[in-house]
Amino acid sequence: MPPATPTPAPHLIGRLRQVRLLALDVDGVLTDGRLYFQADGIEIKAFHTHDGHGIKLLQRAGIVTALITGRDSPMVSQRAAALGIRHVHQGVADKLDVLSELCQRLDIGLEHVAYCGDDMPDIAAIRHAGVGISVPGAPSYIRRHADWVTATPGGHGAVREICDTLLQAQGHWDAVLDIYLHGTR
Template sequence: MTPASSTLDPQLIDRLRQVRLLALDVDGVLTDGRLYFQADGIEIKAFHTHDGHGIKLLQRAGVVVALITGRDSPMVSHRAAALGIPHVHQGVDKKLTVLRELCGRLGLDLEQVAYCGDDLPDVAPIRRAGVGISVPGAPAYIRHYADWVTATAGGHGAVREICDTLLHAQGHWDAVLDTYLHGSS
């Protein structure tokens, strides 16, 4: 069995091969989009472990991962630190501006970026990235601009689907499987 790349357009697979940066929105992509608050006002977010493992696998394969989110949350900082994500941008209104600045610092072109988002602040980076991605729960007018809409919902493994597909498209999938099938490192 192979990741979702087997069902994607061959031209899209070619573009996925060029990706060196995966930039992600948080709420609605890494989470299901719902916000939970305790009685004392502290915010709680739920992250899927499959997404986290996929991010680690992608980073091991040399793809940089960044988070660009409109909200500012200590939970995002904690999750990013646990996953070793060095590029975390919170409280961002102009996500494309931040994405361009990040590409400049990393020496990348926007064509080398896959960006996944689910709401209006994500439209510009979805349209300008080499591969614009959205999730099924995004409004139709957001999904319209994406090159690819994941089969899996945000917060329920959509990021893992993206990571696995990138690993497959870039030729790393067999090595990843081999590591777990045979215990090699």
């Protein structure tokens, strides 16, 4: 049976098999990019539950996850804690620098990283990661630097599309499905 998730170009599958770290921008990738503020100034963000479950599945498969965002938001910290994401970097101006430092700490080469972003601060990380990913809502001048542009928009399951595709490429998909189809662990 064919996979239910769209896959990137066939030449990327080999690179996806090598991914050990998925690093994500937040606004525009895990959210739809809109910022909501209450009258008291408190920021509100909406995250898609499918993305969160995909991140948990990746972590169970041994793939490290990280968030690297230019904004600083308590909502990001809360969401990361709920998902068990230990590597959270907020208020970042140079995302490639932070990604490179994280890779060094984790002993993971940039060629083993999938990075997804949607705006100018993400270009360098997209270009230097083993698999650079963007979302359809990103400007064309960002998308053209990506190896893969998801079919699903940011904030609407794009991260789940990435997670499912990584799990499929790395041979974890049948085991993941089996857990939910048959209750096997």
